Amino acid sequence: MQQKKIYIIDDDPIYKLVTKKLIEKSSLFSETKEFSNGSEALNYFENTTDLPDILLLDLEMPEMDGWEFLEEFCSLENKIHKYSSIYIASSSIAVEDKEKSKKYKCVKEFLSKPINMDKLKHIAHKD
Amino acid sequence: MTKLEKKITVISNWFLSRPKTTGVMVFSVFFVILNLSIFFKYQISKENEEHEMVNLLHVVKKNIEQAFKNNYAALITLALSIDDSGEPKNFEKISEELLNKYENIDLLQLVPDGVIKYTYPLKGNEAVINFNILNDSLNREAALKAIKSKTVFFSGPLKLRQGGLGIVGRLPIFKKGKFWGFSAVVLKYDNFIKSTGIANFKSDKYYLQLSKVNPLTRKTEFFLENKSDFSNKKFKEVYLPEGNWKLYVISKNNSDLHEIIPLIILAFLFSLLSGLLTNTLLKRPAELQRLLLAQKTKIEESELLFKSIFEHAGLGIVHTNSSNGKFLYGNDKFCELIGYNHDEIKDLDFMRLTHPEDLPNDLYYLEELRKGNIAQYSLEKRFYHKSGKQVWVRITISRLSVIDQNLVSHIAIIEDISCRKEAEFESLKSKKKINDIIDSIDGVVWEGNLEKPGVSFVSKKSEIILGYTPEEWLNNPLLWRKILHPEDKEWVIAFTDQNAKSLKPIDFEYRLIHKNGNVVWVRDIVSVYHEEENIKKFRGILIDITKSKQFELDLNNSLQLVTEQNKRLLNFSHIVSHNLRSHTSNIESLIDLIEITEEEQERKELMELLKSVSKTLNQTMDNLNQVVSIQTDMNTVLEKLNLNQYIKKTIEVLRHKIIKNDVSIINNVSNETFVKFNPAYLESILLNFFSNAIRYRHPDRKPQIILDSYIENNYIVLEIKDNGIGIDLNKNGDKLFGLYKTFTSYKDSKGVGLFITKNQIDAMKGRVEVESVLDVGSNFKIYFNNATEENLHHR
Numbered sequence: 001m002q003q004k005k006i007y008i009i010d011d012d013p014i015y016k017l018v019t020k021k022l023i024e025k026s027s028l029f030s031e032t033k034e035f036s037n038g039s040e041a042l043n044y045f046e047n048t049t050d051l052p053d054i055l056l057l058d059l060e061m062p063e064m065d066g067w068e069f070l071e072e073f074c075s076l077e078n079k080i081h082k083y084s085s086i087y088i089a090s091s092s093i094a095v096e097d098k099e100k101s102k103k104y105k106c107v108k109e110f111l112s113k114p115i116n117m118d119k120l121k122h123i124a125h126k127d
Numbered sequence: 128m129t130k131l132e133k134k135i136t137v138i139s140n141w142f143l144s145r146p147k148t149t150g151v152m153v154f155s156v157f158f159v160i161l162n163l164s165i166f167f168k169y170q171i172s173k174e175n176e177e178h179e180m181v182n183l184l185h186v187v188k189k190n191i192e193q194a195f196k197n198n199y200a201a202l203i204t205l206a207l208s209i210d211d212s213g214e215p216k217n218f219e220k221i222s223e224e225l226l227n228k229y230e231n232i233d234l235l236q237l238v239p240d241g242v243i244k245y246t247y248p249l250k251g252n253e254a255v256i257n258f259n260i261l262n263d264s265l266n267r268e269a270a271l272k273a274i275k276s277k278t279v280f281f282s283g284p285l286k287l288r289q290g291g292l293g294i295v296g297r298l299p300i301f302k303k304g305k306f307w308g309f310s311a312v313v314l315k316y317d318n319f320i321k322s323t324g325i326a327n328f329k330s331d332k333y334y335l336q337l338s339k340v341n342p343l344t345r346k347t348e349f350f351l352e353n354k355s356d357f358s359n360k361k362f363k364e365v366y367l368p369e370g371n372w373k374l375y376v377i378s379k380n381n382s383d384l385h386e387i388i389p390l391i392i393l394a395f396l397f398s399l400l401s402g403l404l405t406n407t408l409l410k411r412p413a414e415l416q417r418l419l420l421a422q423k424t425k426i427e428e429s430e431l432l433f434k435s436i437f438e439h440a441g442l443g444i445v446h447t448n449s450s451n452g453k454f455l456y457g458n459d460k461f462c463e464l465i466g467y468n469h470d471e472i473k474d475l476d477f478m479r480l481t482h483p484e485d486l487p488n489d490l491y492y493l494e495e496l497r498k499g500n501i502a503q504y505s506l507e508k509r510f511y512h513k514s515g516k517q518v519w520v521r522i523t524i525s526r527l528s529v530i531d532q533n534l535v536s537h538i539a540i541i542e543d544i545s546c547r548k549e550a551e552f553e554s555l556k557s558k559k560k561i562n563d564i565i566d567s568i569d570g571v572v573w574e575g576n577l578e579k580p581g582v583s584f585v586s587k588k589s590e591i592i593l594g595y596t597p598e599e600w601l602n603n604p605l606l607w608r609k610i611l612h613p614e615d616k617e618w619v620i621a622f623t624d625q626n627a628k629s630l631k632p633i634d635f636e637y638r639l640i641h642k643n644g645n646v647v648w649v650r651d652i653v654s655v656y657h658e659e660e661n662i663k664k665f666r667g668i669l670i671d672i673t674k675s676k677q678f679e680l681d682l683n684n685s686l687q688l689v690t691e692q693n694k695r696l697l698n699f700s701h702i703v704s705h706n707l708r709s710h711t712s713n714i715e716s717l718i719d720l721i722e723i724t725e726e727e728q729e730r731k732e733l734m735e736l737l738k739s740v741s742k743t744l745n746q747t748m749d750n751l752n753q754v755v756s757i758q759t760d761m762n763t764v765l766e767k768l769n770l771n772q773y774i775k776k777t778i779e780v781l782r783h784k785i786i787k788n789d790v791s792i793i794n795n796v797s798n799e800t801f802v803k804f805n806p807a808y809l810e811s812i813l814l815n816f817f818s819n820a821i822r823y824r825h826p827d828r829k830p831q832i833i834l835d836s837y838i839e840n841n842y843i844v845l846e847i848k849d850n851g852i853g854i855d856l857n858k859n860g861d862k863l864f865g866l867y868k869t870f871t872s873y874k875d876s877k878g879v880g881l882f883i884t885k886n887q888i889d890a891m892k893g894r895v896e897v898e899s900v901l902d903v904g905s906n907f908k909i910y911f912n913n914a915t916e917e918n919l920h921h922r
Contacts, residue, residue, distance in 0.1 A: 012709060014740055018716040021733075025723060060705060091709035094701065114712035116719055 003030035004053035004127060009041045009069065010034070010089070011061045019056065019115050026117055028124040029054070037061040038069030042076070051082040054127055056115065059090045059097060066090070070104050077106060085127050087111050144416050146409035154402030161394030169387050180333060180363040180376040187335060187374055188365050190323040194231065195296070195369050198312045199279050201225045201232055202298035205310040209237070213302055215245060222247030231322040233293065233315040239308035241270060260309075264343055266295070269371075274299045274306055281370035284316040284350055292316035294370070316350075325351065336362075336375040347373075443520075443541035445472075446527065449497050450535055452476035464520070464543055466513030477539075482509035482517065489522075496526050497535060507544065519548035571649075571669035573600075576662065577627055580604040592649075592671045594642025612638030612646060623653075630655045630663060636672060648676035691889070703751060710744040750879050757808075757886045765891070768809055770800040770845065770911075774834060777813040784821050790830040800836050802843050802911035808887040815880045816907055820849035825902070842893070842910040850904040856897070863897065 006029040010016050016034045023032050033052070035041035038061060045051055059066035066088060077083050086106050090097060091113040101110045108126070111119055142149045208221050215237050222235040226247070234252060237245035241261035246252045260266040266282060273280030283294035293316050297309040314322075321327070325335050336357070337350045361378040437444055443461030445454050454472045462468055465480060481489055485508035492504040505523040512518050521542045526535075565572045565586045571593065572586040581604025585597040593610065600606055611619055615637040626633045632654045639647045653667040717737045724730050774794060778785065785792065802809070817832065824830035828850060835846040854863065864885040888895050892912040899905035 012713065014713045014736060014743075015709070015716070017736065018713060018720060021720055022716065025720075091705050091712055092701075093704055093708065112712075113709065114716040114719075116716065117723075 003028065005029065005031040006054040006056065007052040008032065008034040008056045009038060010058035011036050022115065022117060023120060026120045028120055038064030038066065042069060042072050045076060049080050049082060051084045053085060054123060055084045055086045056089045057086055059088060059092060074104065074106050087123055089113055089115050143409055144413050146406045146413050149409055150402040150406030153405040154398045157398035157401050158394060161398065162391060165387050165390045165394060176378065183333060184363050184365050184374060184376045187323065187325060188367065191367060194319060194322045195281065197229050198232065198296045198314065201229050201312055202279060202296060202310045205235055205237065206298055206300045209300060209307065211302065213307055218245050219247055231314055231318045232312050233318060234313035236311040236313065237308065238311055241308065270297060273297050279369065287313065294319050332379055333376050334379060336377055338373045339371055445539050445541065447477060447537055447539055448534065449493065449537050452478050455536060461541060464518060464541060465510055480510050482511065485509055496524060496537060502526055518543060519545045568668065573669065574664060574666045576664050593639060593647060610640045612640060627665065647671055648673040699754065706747050710740055710747065713740045754883060754886060757883065757890055764805060765803045766806055767801050768804050768806060770802050770836060771796050771798050773809050773813055777817050780814060781817050788821055788824060788830055790821055790832060792832045794834045796834050796836040796845065800843060803913065804891050804911060808891060812884050812887055812909065815884045816847045819880065820847065820851060823851045825851050841913050843913050845909045845911065846906055848904065848906040853901040853903050853905055854899040855901045856899055
């Protein structure tokens with residue numbers, strides 16, 4: 001099975017570091033990239049059209065939060081005809097957020113932090 | 128009237144009423160009587176006339192006979208002159224004597240054997256000598272007749288041979304019994320007529336005529352004047368045998384009937400005139416008679432009508448003596464009304480029957496009536512029925528003075544109004560009851576209409592609720608507008624006007640100012656009534672809801688507070704869950720990693736990370752603590768603070784940063800601006816806004832902060848305007864004051880400052896607003912609450 005690319009968008013540096021380490025240790029994915037907020041990631045995708053197979057997206061971020069990013073990203077996907085499986089990884093346990101996420105087609109699943117090895121395996125197998 | 132008189136009256140009335148018939152009858156009677164009298168008179172005059180005529184005839188006849196007698200004497204004298212030998216002796220002498228003696232004899236002759244031999248005077252009469260009369264056709268018959276009768280015979284008048292008309296008298300002479308001849312006298316006709324008096328006869332009434340049958344022609348010949356035919360006239364005749372003559376007396380008038388025709392006509396005209404006159408004269412009385420009769424009938428009819436009206440009227444009518452108040456006569460209805468019969472009421476007076484309370488009024492008006500000051504009056508009063516019960520009546524009294532000069536009386540028309548009175552009392556009672564009920568309603572009941580401002584009714588409660596009496600309401604149509612709370616005035620008037628026009632019932636709440644100046648919250652429930660067509664009435668009830676409004680406002684405030692707190696709490700719980708969870712999940716992840724990491728160096732690194740996470744967690748806990756302290760500490764101390772003093776203090780604290788970033792600060796806030804606030808909060812707030820203005824300065828221009836303050840309603844507003852990077856409010860407006868909401872990539876944005884600031888302002892019952900344009904700058908407005916406690920009730 002060919003390993004997939006997984007990118008992380010989150011403003012929490014500790015989370016990013018820990019998650020990255022965990023992904024590396026899991027050896028389930030081929031490549032990892034991280035972004036501090038939505039706009040940073042979107043800029044990258046627009047410029048490179050390098051869309052990963054899987055995106056781990058946080059919701060609470062400065063400048064451009066997860067929801068704004070979703071809006072922009074979905075239209076970008078349609079534009080460049082490349083698609084990613086988005087997994088929302090939020091510390092929020094609010095039901096509203098979970099419900100809201102279902103409205104976005106590109107969102108595969110709503111996951112609660114922390115992302116652990118089991119969740120990574122789940123993502124890798126599901127996708 | 129006797130029977131006869133009556134009959135006469137009837138008959139005369141009969142005639143009087145028939146002028147035409149009477150006229151005709153008068154005419155007929157007159158005509159008959161006049162004609163009869165004419166007839167009798169005519170008879171008498173006719174007899175008189177005949178008598179007269181006969182007399183006249185006799186006179187004339189006598190005259191003629193006298194004339195003849197004279198001639199006769201002459202003839203005999205002449206005859207005696209003949210001697211026995213048959214020779215006349217002294218003829219001429221005798222003739223001369225005779226002629227002298229008898230004037231009317233013109234000529235004397237002796238005619239022996241019918242031949243004229245002797246004539247005296249001869250002169251002028253020579254022609255007749257030797258004329259044989261017996262041979263003459265004209266004389267022969269008369270001559271023979273004379274011979275035969277042996278009497279004198281006169282012939283003529285005839286034409287004489289010697290000329291002229293004459294009458295010839297011939298006496299046959301016998302000598303010795305033998306016819307000798309004739310002695311003859313010739314009378315000139317004119318002379319003869321004269322001698323008989325015929326010529327001189329003159330009369331208006333009659334004329335004479337003499338006739339004789341012509342012996343030759345056998346025709347009757349007339350000799351006197353006026354020979355016209357008189358057979359149709361009245362005449363008398365007498366026969367004169369001497370000359371075979373007829374003497375006539377003829378009435379000059381053609382007929383006697385002609386005489387009376389004018390009289391009859393006259394009588395007819397007179398009768399006709401009388402008839403017409405009678406007709407004309409009777410016509411007027413007849414007309415009057417007819418009118419009189421018609422009038423009489425009318426009067427009788429109206430009398431009957433009035434009597435029946437009086438008797439059977441639905442109203443009581445009574446005729447009363449004004450002097451003593453005694454009833455003279457009352458109709459059935461009146462008797463029924465007071466319960467006495469017709470006889471009983473004659474002993475009663477109205478004073479006895481009238482309720483004592485009503486009597487003075489009645490008597491006063493009656494006196495006025497008696498004096499003639501008024502002609503009529505009406506009043507409502509109580510009568511006592513025979514049974515003792517009261518009868519309410521409406522009585523109309525009119526003076527009645529014409530019937531008897533000595534009696535001043537009046538006529539009263541009485542209507543039983545007991546039922547109406549009872550209904551009135553009932554209505555009054557129920558009205559009072561309704562009013563009592565209305566007044567007992569714990570609200571102001573009012574009524575008004577669309578046309579006029581103001582109210583037409585206000586219940587008494589208005590005095591208690593609003594301090595104004597119903598009179599004050601009714602006297603001032605604009606009172607309601609006047610006492611409307613100034614803040615409500617505009618919208619309440621607009622709202623009521625709009626609904627009044629569309630006739631919509633409304634139920635709304637507003638404030639009025641009590642007469643004592645207090646604010647009264649009222650609920651006004653207004654309904655629309657269509658009392659009559661086109662008349663729309665509004666009725667409303669104004670309920671004092673000040674207390675409940677106070678409760679409501681307090682409740683609303685509490686609710687708002689609770690809601691706000693709830694919201695904050697929820698927000699807080701989200702913050703807590705999110706922030707704490709993000710840290711705990713990091714810790715969890717790190718611990719997981721540490722567990723699976725075998726390399727010591729890496730484990731150390733992870734442990735360091737774990738430490739930093741725990742530090743951040745601590746920091747977060749501190750922040751949250753701070754927030755909680757603001758939100759829970761509701762009874763923070765308020766002080767009157769000089770705003771400018773605190774601004775200056777803040778600038779001093781930030782001096783280093785201001786100088787470093789070359790920030791210009793323009794402070795327009797006056798030294799007299801004071802706010803009621805917690806000092807620590809004010810410091811914190813100002814520091815936060817100033818720091819933000821410097822932190823989010825625009826990289827391309829010199830930072831500038833302008834401070835202004837002013838009063839807006841119950842707030843003192845402080846404006847902090849900068850020319851920094853600005854905020855996209857459309858995108859980030861809702862996040863601006865949220866906890867841990869950051870929307871810049873600035874390293875030191877934590878999303879805490881504005882959250883705490885807002886919480887502090889809210890806790891002081893103020894508010895914060897922001898205007899901002901991206902890349903131009905931001906303007907934060909801090910509203911410091913300046914209102915007194917009682918003015919916190921706002922809609």
